[in-house]
Amino acid sequence: MMGLRILAERTGFALAVVFLVLLGFFQGYQVYSFTFDLFSVAIRVIWLDALVSSLGFAAFFLVSGAIFLFRVSKYSSPEGEAEGSITCIVPTYRDSEVLHRSVESLLDSNYSDFKVLIVCESDDEAGIREAKKLSADEKVDYLVNDKYPGSKAGAMNYGVENTSAEYVAFFDSDQRVRPDFISGIVKELQSHEIVQARNIPRPDGIVESLSYYESVFFTYVARQMLTLLTGFRLVGSRSVGMRREVFEELDGYSDDTLTEDYDFAHKCYVSNVDVAGVPLPVENLAAHNLRDWWGQRKRWMTGYFQVFSKMVSKAFRNFRGRRSIISLLIAGGSLVGSFLMLTLVSKFLILFLLGAEMFYSLPIAVVMLTALIVRMHDKKYNFVDSVGLSWTITPLVFSFFSIITIRSFFGYIFDEETSWYRVQK
Numbered sequence: 001m002m003g004l005r006i007l008a009e010r011t012g013f014a015l016a017v018v019f020l021v022l023l024g025f026f027q028g029y030q031v032y033s034f035t036f037d038l039f040s041v042a043i044r045v046i047w048l049d050a051l052v053s054s055l056g057f058a059a060f061f062l063v064s065g066a067i068f069l070f071r072v073s074k075y076s077s078p079e080g081e082a083e084g085s086i087t088c089i090v091p092t093y094r095d096s097e098v099l100h101r102s103v104e105s106l107l108d109s110n111y112s113d114f115k116v117l118i119v120c121e122s123d124d125e126a127g128i129r130e131a132k133k134l135s136a137d138e139k140v141d142y143l144v145n146d147k148y149p150g151s152k153a154g155a156m157n158y159g160v161e162n163t164s165a166e167y168v169a170f171f172d173s174d175q176r177v178r179p180d181f182i183s184g185i186v187k188e189l190q191s192h193e194i195v196q197a198r199n200i201p202r203p204d205g206i207v208e209s210l211s212y213y214e215s216v217f218f219t220y221v222a223r224q225m226l227t228l229l230t231g232f233r234l235v236g237s238r239s240v241g242m243r244r245e246v247f248e249e250l251d252g253y254s255d256d257t258l259t260e261d262y263d264f265a266h267k268c269y270v271s272n273v274d275v276a277g278v279p280l281p282v283e284n285l286a287a288h289n290l291r292d293w294w295g296q297r298k299r300w301m302t303g304y305f306q307v308f309s310k311m312v313s314k315a316f317r318n319f320r321g322r323r324s325i326i327s328l329l330i331a332g333g334s335l336v337g338s339f340l341m342l343t344l345v346s347k348f349l350i351l352f353l354l355g356a357e358m359f360y361s362l363p364i365a366v367v368m369l370t371a372l373i374v375r376m377h378d379k380k381y382n383f384v385d386s387v388g389l390s391w392t393i394t395p396l397v398f399s400f401f402s403i404i405t406i407r408s409f410f411g412y413i414f415d416e417e418t419s420w421y422r423v424q425k
Helices: 002-028 050-074 099-107 125-134 152-161 181-189 204-231 244-249 260-270 288-315 322-342 343-353 356-382 391-414
Strands: 031-038 043-048 086-091 113-123 140-145 167-170 194-201 241-245 275-284
Touching: 002 050, 002 244, 002 343, 002 391, 031 343, 043 275, 050 204, 050 343, 050 356, 086 181, 086 288, 099 113, 099 343, 113 152, 113 167, 113 244, 125 181, 140 152, 140 288, 152 167, 152 244, 152 260, 167 244, 167 288, 181 194, 181 288, 194 204, 204 288, 204 322, 204 356, 204 391, 260 275, 260 288, 260 322, 275 288, 288 322, 288 391, 322 391, 343 356, 343 391, 356 391
Parallel strands: 086 113, 086 167, 113 140, 194 275
Antiparallel strands: 031 043, 167 241, 194 241
């Protein structure tokens, strides 16, 4: 039975990839035209679909990249004093060797009214020992999650239940914040209900750089127009702070999906919660090998399919107005767009075969230039150690992302998984 499932999953994946590549060729060779009258002269414009797709891709990322860079470079922390107690919750599972990164960086904060709460799983003995060791500091406590075991969402929910702080923030075990981070989050929370900071994977290798640029483009740059037009913002389950009462009103994170953060983001949007995205940097460790990178992304995308399926089901049972429709369209549209991204490979190849170097080179140049400028910005503010040449690999991120989406779709159909997932740290 297992063999048949794997065969069906891989066959479906292969057929979908071939179909999308062929679809790209079919669409790319389509010729369109229109005629308009200019005084007494009729002008006919003819264009190839591949050309329009290439120019549209370049224009989208040129504008989106400019918006992102503007927002990042112009950001300044709100004036005034930060006030209010905040608990920094760090859920951990088999990450004992890196847990100190997050806790120690939080303890270096220049803000005084905070506590760190580590939430461990009962079967993670090494993690419990490390949490107990770190709790020697008076600002650190730890809990063993024996109420909602088995998921990150459950650990975070349990953590919130065991604190009375006005604000809560969530961090992964391997993250590292700057001394002014907590005070910056608390200041923002005095005028917003939820504040999402910027995660920056540490790009200290080829695979790690792939994670860094994937984060730049798919988490931030590509979503700028979406936020501008709809107001939708991603809300993660790390590097995020929120008012405690808002978390409770939304019933916390759901433990029935692999991507509890994406599910929570849509709950926030439908409920019209005031979410602010700020470029306060939080460093995290990236996957160190392609197997972990692939497995992590496949899991995330599978979770996106889970969330979309859940939203479709809820739309028929609990319709909540215009934002419910927009939320559903955003979730479905992002998946369809990720699928169709693979067709661009065929269209760029058509332009290459036709000798239209300028047109297939333009979107590649835009992506690489955006990556370079973001990397230079991050180096200027010491978010990364160097600029290097890894920005030249960014065009590969798009086709990889599309392939992972397709693979995740068939993984979701044939093999659902909802437990913790860990990569080599």
